[in-house]
Ligand code: SF4
């Protein structure tokens with residue numbers, strides 16, 4: 001089974017507010033050329049928006065893999081686990 005097919009089986013209970021935030025948008029814009037968050041996240045939560053010149057986040061699809069804690073070279077992602085009862089549910093995966 002391909003990874004994409006496995007991810008399709010994962011279910012989510014998204015909270016109303018995000019559990020992850022970009023700390024300083026200017027760092028993404030001016031210092032971080034490679035923008036590794038746009039490819040280290042397996043759920044593609046982070047996407048660079050050319051027009052708005054900022055990282056957009058789709059927190060609802062976060063797989064809670066924890067890569068955010070170590071992946072950003074500028075320590076510019078404020079990530080915590082979602083509140084209890086919210087987030088990813090792996091029982092179908
Ligand atoms: S890796 Fe970090 S600093 Fe770079 S674009 Fe993503 S959030 Fe911004």
Ligand code: SF4
Nearest residue numbers: 041062063065066068
């Ligand atoms: S914890 Fe993992 S799945 Fe969630 S946003 Fe970070 S890299 Fe993506």
